[in-house]
Amino acid sequence: MFDNIMVLVAAPVFNIQLLLDGLFIGATYALAAYGLALVWGVMNVKNLAQGDFVIMGGYIAWWLGNHGIHPLWGVPVAIVFMFGFGWVVYVTIIRRVIDKELFTSLLATFGLAIVLAQVLNLLFGPEVQTANAGFPILSLFDNAVTLAQIKIIALILCALLALAVVLFMKKSRMGQAIRATAQDARAARVMGIDTDKVYAFTFSLNAAICGAAGALISMIWVIQPFYGISHSIRSFVIVTAAGFGNLPGVIMAGLGLGVMENYGGFVLGAEFQQVVVVGLLLIVLVWRQFQQHKLRRAVI
């Protein structure tokens, strides 16, 4: 562990590599987390199948890549497909649990996560896959740092998608309706907003965002049917740390998580990368608790 830190001190150029890798992957985390923040803030549904939506999007891009279509096309295809899929999930499951206690939606989506992971496993097998986008890899700093072009493209697409979603929320009628529903669902209903439709749209939008993030992840990193749960946990870490309705916070937390994960994996060893994610979740939750503790004095 100390050896690895010494490597970083001795050769600062490795830091750049870790930082860049972390930022590029972190951007996709932030995108998926923004979807979760949307659903959480508007519908108060904690979607534990978030990560599996991401992985589904990844498999769409990978599958297209295998059938002679460039995996970048996977991004729009995943958006459209996952939007429809999100609608179906909303109508069959989410609509029925939305007004029940919170654990219900959590458990229902956890069940959904198990189903999705297993179906993907049965369809595509348990191997770790990556979609080959076929772009060249750039070398910086005398070949000490490598940078795949696809990562830059993915980052730009991430930013464009996030911008599109923000503009949509600000300008369009549906976006305004979503924000109104988030503020006060009852008042929105009184004003003639069909909140059921708003919820359906929000959930589908979340699924579409996840699908896009997943398609990008499949090109710049790896996908596997059972990686969904760690993506879900990442989204939870980010949203819990940033709070919802706080887009800059989500972006910062997402990039930060990506960087920390990469550094943790390098310093402690690759087998610790999962531990770093889960450990961060616990730290964020405990930290939140201390914050709340200031607000209320518990009887101990």
Next chain:
Amino acid sequence: MNKKFSMKLHLPVLLFGLVMPFLFPSLQYQIATLWVMILFALTWDVMGGQMGYNSLGNIFFFGIGMYASAVVQIMQFADVGQYTAAQGVLEVQYSNTQYFQGLVLGIIASGFVAALSAVLLGWTVFGLRGPYFAIGTLGLALAGGELMGTWEWVGAGGGIPMPVFPYSAQAKGMTFYFLCFIAAVVTFATLQWVYTTRFGLAINAIRDDEEKAEAMGIYTVRYKTIGWAISAFFLGISGALFGNITGFIEPLEVAFPTVTFGIFMVAMTLLGGKGTLWGPVLGAVLFHTLKEVTWTYFLGWQWVALGMLIIINVVFFQQGIMGWLMEKYPEKFGIVVEDKGASK
């Protein structure tokens, strides 16, 4: 449940447990697992049903108990680090006394280590409410498996081969069958007693309204911690037993199976009806029987079926079997239905 009716159920269940392994020796392992499943569901219900704290990571204590007992058992005759590093190649000698002494000490240690870890963790996680608690405990269970998988002293990802039972396989089966049976029965009896005490009322008050319970002067953190420690104690013991039955401990699949056993316990309790004493037992029996009978016919789709079962259970049948029965026949459960109108 009506006390008299509940008592009537005790005898047949006990008889079933005592007679089954002799009548159907081939089913012995299945029924031993069934008792462990019943224990799982009962201990989950302490938190999830009676206290309203839905944990997705109770399996953490199962794994901790399994590892604690393995370490204690191996310590009787070998150096733990050496033993695990050798991956079972190390020639070890141990007498029967050493084995059984280790087993007994290991089972006791597993319970206490698990309960202690629940108390320690309770300080950090009990500030979390509702979904945060569920996600936090889920993270805990996942972290437990990952961390154990990196800890060299307990064999890391390679796992630990458990000491071999010194007598025949049949004797081993019988011994562990009855240990599982006793563990489940003791768990049931303890919980049945505990729910009638002040403690039971206090945790129910926490479930119904934690703020009000606090305002009434209930030391909520203390009760929550004790509740979790009770469920961790029995889960730890079940972990010790299961580790010995399996004969080999591995961090992700055997000791911390978050998405199998960890979810089974939630599914079983919800199926049977949470917040009741017999609900988890009923749910466990139904779930385990269904699973054992149908599992092999699903050809890889069994996990999909499991996920579907959870979804359908949660979405359409939330109150579970016992809850449904209570709604349908409240008189049988000693619930006085308040005046449903003079017409009746």
